[in-house]
Amino acid sequence: MAARDKTVLETLDPGLRAAAYSMRLLGITSLAIICIGLITAWAGLLGKVRWAWLVLLIIVGLWAFPVLVLPILQGRIVVTWKQWLSLAIREPGEARIWTESFFIFLLMVVALILPVRALFHIKERGDE
Numbered sequence: 407m408a409a410r411d412k413t414v415l416e417t418l419d420p421g422l423r424a425a426a427y428s429m430r431l432l433g434i435t436s437l438a439i440i441c442i443g444l445i446t447a448w449a450g451l452l453g454k455v456r457w458a459w460l461v462l463l464i465i466v467g468l469w470a471f472p473v474l475v476l477p478i479l480q481g482r483i484v485v486t487w488k489q490w491l492s493l494a495i496r497e498p499g500e501a502r503i504w505t506e507s508f509f510i511f512l513l514m515v516v517a518l519i520l521p522v523r524a525l526f527h528i529k530e531r532g533d534e
Contacts, residue, residue: 439469451521459518459525466514474507 415423443465450458485493485501493501 436469436473439465447517451525454525456525459521462518466511466518470511470514474511478504478508 415426418426443462446458446461450461490501491505493499494505
């Protein structure tokens with residue numbers, strides 16, 4: 407941590423200081439999981455090994471979904487979809503953070519679906 411960060415943390419009460427420290431650890435852990443996923447994708451999917459897809463499925467299902475999307479589905483955001491998107495576009499804040507999280511998760515799901523046909527040798531109906 408930088409010296410400036412430490413001085414700011416010292417001004418907080420102990421509960422907020424512990425929460426900030428926990429968020430820091432969660433961020434570092436999330437970056438580690440993302441790096442593991444990228445390394446797995448590069449090494450495994452280029453070699454067309456099926457276990458690489460399974461590792462990515464586990465990362466998307468057991469890490470990305472609960473962290474990025476589950477809070478949205480649990481109703482922590484209590485506005486309509488139209489209001490939510492309007493707030494996310496107009497101003498920074500919680501609505502924009504949750505919107506970015508949703509689109510990051512959506513991108514992960516698309517990246518998980520794209521290699522399915524090549525990895526599992528699924529043929530189109532006309533290919534016999």
